[in-house]
Amino acid sequence: MIWAIGDLHFDFTKEKSMEIFGENWKDHEDKIIEYWKDNVKEDDLVLVAGDISWALKLSDSLGDLNRINDLPGQKCFIKGNHDFWWSTKSKLRKLNLSKIHFLFNDSFTYGDYIICGTRGWIPKDSSEFTEDDEKIYRRELMRLEASLENANHENKKIICIIHYPPFTTKGKANDFLELMEKYKVSFCVYGHLHGEGHEFIKEGNYLGIDIKCVSSDYLDFELLRLV
Numbered sequence: 124m125i126w127a128i129g130d131l132h133f134d135f136t137k138e139k140s141m142e143i144f145g146e147n148w149k150d151h152e153d154k155i156i157e158y159w160k161d162n163v164k165e166d167d168l169v170l171v172a173g174d175i176s177w178a179l180k181l182s183d184s185l186g187d188l189n190r191i192n193d194l195p196g197q198k199c200f201i202k203g204n205h206d207f208w209w210s211t212k213s214k215l216r217k218l219n220l221s222k223i224h225f226l227f228n229d230s231f232t233y234g235d236y237i238i239c240g241t242r243g244w245i246p247k248d249s250s251e252f253t254e255d256d257e258k259i260y261r262r263e264l265m266r267l268e269a270s271l272e273n274a275n276h277e278n279k280k281i282i283c284i285i286h287y288p289p290f291t292t293k294g295k296a297n298d299f300l301e302l303m304e305k306y307k308v309s310f311c312v313y314g315h316l317h318g319e320g321h322e323f324i325k326e327g328n329y330l331g332i333d334i335k336c337v338s339s340d341y342l343d344f345e346l347l348r349l350v
Contacts, residue, residue: 125236126163126196126346127337129172129286129314130203131155135186139177144318147340154344159194162346167196168233169346172314172337173203173242173286184208185218192220199224199231201240203286203314226284228269236350239270239306240284243299243313246291264298271306280309282349288313288325289334296329304330310349314338 132141133152141148163169175191178184191198200223202209209215212227224231231238244260245252252260267285274281281303289300289311296304303311311334316324324336337347 124164124167125170125233125282125349126167127170127172127284127312127335127349128155128339128342128346129312129337130174130317130339131171131187131191132174132177132205132339133187133190134177135190136177136183144340147343151339151344155339155346156190156194158345163195165195168238169194169196169198170238170282170284170312170337170349171198171200172240172284172312173201174205174314175200175203176208177205178208181208181210181214181218188218188220188223192222197222197224197233199226199233199238199240199284201226201284201286202242204242226270228266228273230270230274232279235279237274237279237281238284239267239274239281239308241266241270243267243285243287243289245287246297248291248293260298264302267299267302271302271308274306281306282310282312283308283332285311285313287315288323288336290325294323294325300330300332300334303332308332310335312337312347312349316341 176187215225
């Protein structure tokens with residue numbers, strides 16, 4: 124089985140509370156872990172759509188990363204906008220987390236599926252979009268295409284993980300979603316939206332791609348079974 128969840132916002136230090144987004148965030152880590160242990164099997168795969176740990180440095184993230192690594196199943200991570208601990212591919216791999224694959228311009232094969240993805244960025248038509256955002260946006264598009272190019276598409280379905288919603292502010296498909304269409308992606312999961320932001324969630328079939336939001340609070344801190 125393949126499961127998905129985003130925005131774990133784990134904090135091994137217990138210094139960063141998520142309850143500012145609502146009382147439902149109280150003990151949210153325990154809720155996620157309990158559901159995970161009760162439902163995910165060792166041969167399953169869990170896609171994690173960014174915002175994994177509040178740690179600022181890679182060394183400080185190990186408490187959270189080791190805890191996730193020890194949970195059942197293989198895991199496939201992408202970077203979120205709050206994952207400041209995320210480092211180079213070589214440094215991430217040197218952590219020797221045997222059950223975590225960090226997507227970094229590459230892909231991950233699981234049975235009949237190939238997992239691709241990147242962080243994405245804020246919509247280009249946002250009033251807050253700057254020249255610096257343009258550089259990041261273009262770089263993220265390049266990273267997504269590198270990930271998709273890395274995949275062996277023959278006889279396999281592609282699942283794409285992205286942190287930011289792949290839509291414009293008007294709810295239309297953005298460049299990331301159009302790139303997924305080009306590579307015939309079957310499923311896309313995204314996160315990032317919390318609390319009042321849930322009103323901007325869009326799900327369904329767009330450009331032939333089945334799209335789901337997997338922000339942890341949107342899923343009531345459970346994991347979504349994709350396939």
